[in-house]
Amino acid sequence: MASHAQGTFAGTSLAFNYPIIEVYFKMKRRDFFRNSSLSLLGTSLLSSRSEAWSEPLRKDKVARNVIFMVSDGMSVGTLTMADLLLRRREGRASTWVGLYQDKRVRRALMDTASANALVTDSAAASSAWGGGRRVPNGSLNVNADGSANKPILQKFKAAGKAVGCVTSVPITHATPAGFCINNRSRGDQAEIAEQYLGLKFDVMLGGGREFFDKTKRKDGRDLLAEYEQAGYGVLLDRAALLGLDALPAKPLLGVFADNALPYALDAAQDAELQKGVPSLAEMTKAAINRLRKNKNGFVLQVEGGKVDWAAHANDTAGLLYDQLAFDEAVREVLSFAQADQETLVIITTDHGNANPGLFSDRHFDRIQHFKHTNDWILNGIDAHTTPAQLIERVEAAQGYAIRKEESETLLSFYRQRDESGLYNPAKLPFKPLGVIQSAYTGVGWAGTDHSADYVELTMLGPGSELLKPFVKNDELHDLMLLATAVASRL
Structure with a gap:
């Protein structure tokens, strides 16, 4: 076990014993919650003041909601240049960097390795968060021996919370899928679209219509019709999303492009694209407004997936303007979370990519x-x-x-x-x-592929006190369960 180094939270005199958290992650969750109480956990770990909130947290307060935000493939150079671009163009910091500037968050470095490589892919990275174990690259919550790890949105759904995903790439893509399902291959997006059907997750918004549309699927299966028959509301354009409040409360599937959504900069120059395709921020706001109605709270993953695609392409404009589109989604999340004060917000990336500077x-x-x-x-x-x-x-x-x-x-x-x-x-x-x-x-650019760099990890809100200065990606699974007290019911 690591030595008992002490640290303090900003704005408090509370000493923080880092190895305590390591013990929590290693202990069996059932045993821990059977032999201790949530109030004891609050006394030892949740009693500090978070500068992101206007009032001190109660000692027994846990997160009612979790919003987990992923700028896929974001190297630190991407975060830096997007912030510089905004400062020079508009005279203001990006929302994400502004949180650092104003000392409003907990901040850490995260090790992103997969089970079989230092350089992860998005499937293994999301599965580390989603299933709580590192899996081989290409796999979605399936271990090398073929055993499966239950995805975290299924756990939260079983605990009574509303759950969902929002992304700028296909909703069947690796990052949302890693929170949702088990599959040996991230590439089988047509099968992943079928797997989502029976889960009845509350909100799934993004691209990927080709994996649901009978005219585009190789097997001719009409999944869009099957989703409607199963009680889903199916949304195919921006107008339907913006009119969401008029729809009855039921699970939602929104697929707004055949594959990924267009790059934010290109969409900004095209009236037809703006009319038909919502922005990441618009999808995020709509998802929150629908999920927040659940009395037991909600868990939402939000992904800026085209940041990764632009990095692979060494496309500077695609990269920076989609990073700024992600930043607008962060702004929407913070607007909700700061009013709500019961939401743990996690902002990070799954891995670096191409290391631009x-x-x-x-x-x-x-x-x-x-x-x-x-x-x-x-x-x-x-x-x-x-x-x-x-x-x-x-x-x-x-x-x-x-x-x-x-x-x-x-x-x-x-x-x-x-x-x-x-x-x-x-x-x-x-x-x-x-x-x-x-x-x-x-x-x-350093290349066109993912990197093994440690990445930025940011948290604010109840439960953020659990964050250590350095974590492995799979530790976030238990952190979310602990922060919401859902671990006590597993």
Whole structure:
């Protein structure tokens, strides 16, 4: 066991014995709650004042709700540059960094490894939170020996809480699925869509219509109709989401795009996309408004999934503007939590990705005026595009003119179509464009894959006192159960 190092919480004189928490995580939950009381737990661990709240926490107070927010694939450089962009454009800090600046939260580093690798994927990372054990990469709450770990939203649902997920990528994708189901393969999203059906989770919002629509599923199964027949409200566009208050109380499935939702920057320039597709903040607000009606509280996971996709593509505009879209969702969550004062808010990422950074600020301010992502640029050209046309397209999208030889280099990839990389089915030259773009923005990249970096972990609200300065990802499972006192009922 680690030595009994002492620390203090900001604004208090309470000594905090870090190994106490390690003991709690290692003890059997049933034995612990049979031989002690919640009030004793509150006396030892929950009696400090959290600066995020206007009133001191009662010694016996636990979290009624949990909102777990994930900016998928967010390296610290992503958080930094999004904050710098906002400060220089609007003169204010990002919501997340502002919490640090105002000393309103608990903060830690988190080890993100999976069961079989230092570099995790999103399935194993979410499963560590969701199932409480590290599993091999690619797996959703299934261990190497084939045994399964019960996902945390199923536990909270059984305890009487309303539960749900919100994401900017398919709702069947790895991060939401890791809180919800067991599956040997994260890639079987059509099967994951079927698994969700019987769970009757209260709110599931994101993309991924192709895995529910009979015209797009390989087996022709009409899951959208099956969800409706099972008593779900099915939402297919932004108008339906914004009119949610008029719908009766029943489980909700919202799928607002065939695959992932569009990048936030591209959507901001397209009236049709804005009309049809809600923002991450809008989905988050709608989910909270529906879930909060449950008398026993709720647990909600919110994911900014396109941050990860942009990092894989070395797409600076996609990365930073989707990080800011996630930050707007954080703002919505804090607005609710600060009024509610019974909600544990967790803000983090599952792993780093591509490790971007600002290496020259000479051209950084150009990004303030970008209108489109690299994704928009590359998907709008083909092998017949001329160098002059590509130069014009880049300048219209991002305000600078690349050189003719750079344009010719990019177009050469359209003759071969042999580029690799995740989320790149058309084999477009995302990495070469990212390299070219660096000279015009000052933003550089270490690669196109996940990293093993320790990542930011932020908490505020009741239960945040449980946070140690350094944690492993799988420890958050028990922390959530302890913070809500649900562990005593398992």
